[in-house]
Amino acid sequence: MQRQFDWGRFLLIAIPFLWLLIFFLLPFAIVVKISLSDAANALPPYIPTLNLSEGWSGITSFISQLDLESFAWLLDDKIYFLSYLNSLKIAFISTLLTLLIGYPMAYGLAKAPQRWRTVLLMLVILPFWTSFLIRVYAWIGILKPEGLLNMGLMSLGLIEQPLAIINTPTAVYIGIVYSYLPFLVLPLYATLEKLDQTLIEAALDLGCSPIQAFWKVTFPLSLPGVVAGCFLVFIPAMGEFVIPDLLGGSDTLMIGKTLWSEFFGNRDWPVASAVAVVLLLSLVVPIVIFQRMQERQREAEA
């Protein structure tokens, strides 16, 4: 037993701990505080500001000036509610679409000959490393009315008028599926690759057709990977800003975009903070479910 205080261990824990407390937890406390403040024509643009030099009376008058006005405002103006609803809808539909493309892809990867797999996996990961912004930008040139997709389809004689894709929700779906596909494919591949082959063999021996064996054995066993992958698409898609902003046009409301314009456009910091608080609360449930599941899986593996 060590009697002496273990300074090494203390510093090892304290340095990253303090960093995260100051730069991660404290900022959220400030967001909550400012969401309870009122916008003002001042620097910084909100009141009240805490004045510690007045001592206790400064603190009490500070607290008494906090209110829920910004949150009431969120309920008043329909744009916020519509943004949340639309974010939910867009995140949900694009998660389903990602699964529709990602499942056959992960399945194909898991069945690919061993010697190709390293290269193929690398090809899945590589786009994840290249700039998100650039990959979204690439789609603008493809989806525009005079873009490559419309030019191609028109020269083939398949359409006569250019399709309006950019600045619609369809473009946002394409952007999200494209950007988040690797997030779904990788965990799903990991699950499919570890699958016990003898179970499928048994199903085939007992008279299942390969398709029946897939739906009765492979698919149910891959569900943990499906769910993990879907959460990894759904959660960031909810708060997405770049994709709806560049591909969705001004009519596609999403909450990340609303927060951005509230902050940079209207300079209303309290309302932007209130939007952030509500978005955070709506994400807490899926995040907690996701982390629980990850832990359960880790325990099952250990």
Place this chain on the structure above:
Amino acid sequence: MNVTRFGWFNLTSLIIAFSFLYLPILLLILFSFNASKLVTVWGGFSTKWYVSLFQNEMFMTAAWVTLKVALVSASLATILGTMAAIVLTRVGRFRGRLLFSGMVYSPLVMPEVITGLALLLLFVAIGLDRGYWTITLAHTTLTMCFVTVVVSSRLVSFDKSLEEAALDLGCTKLSAFFQVTLPIILPAIIAGWLLAFTLSLDDLVIASFTSGPGSTTLPMKIYSQVRLGLNPEINALSTLLILLVSIGVIIASLVSKRAEEQNV
């Protein structure tokens, strides 16, 4: 996965999925060599957009700011993230462990608009002037969590008895770390640094919130140009960035593969 064969269906789905992933990038690269100013009409081969890109001072200044932020924040994040990974996998129980692991893992899934807004409000509240350093601090905080994930998965998978042997043979904890643990987890630390570096290079949202006058990063510059319309210089710039990152990733994976083979 070898009971049923790799069939036509699998091959087709892989071809479709990979074309979907790579066609947009390939088209972007192709059109960066387009002589025409119209981004979507082919007007012959030319490298003039690369020339005008390097003469564009705004882009070059932004690139320099971005590079400085990425180098410093990735290095800080690697140190802090590795420490956090050791805390999570090696030091056992301590007060606030649950809070600690929560704080390490939540930034990974936190929407960037929230993290950016929260950090900005912190910098305003403590009266820090916004600019190069605030972006660096923000990126360090975000990317250290990614480093922790990468490094801790390596720490979990390797044989603890090696460290114990070093301690039994009289090493202090510190020298056991530097002589035994560090060489083994070094590939993961390098991978973590590269991940942190590219994430910082790429970030638009958090940088927009935490930057100040005179510290525009490359993604912010690209974003403001893209909002004005398509621009062949952006294609050229994107091609260079894609090339840089691809080479980096390929080298990194070769290095880590070799290191793994040596360790086994």
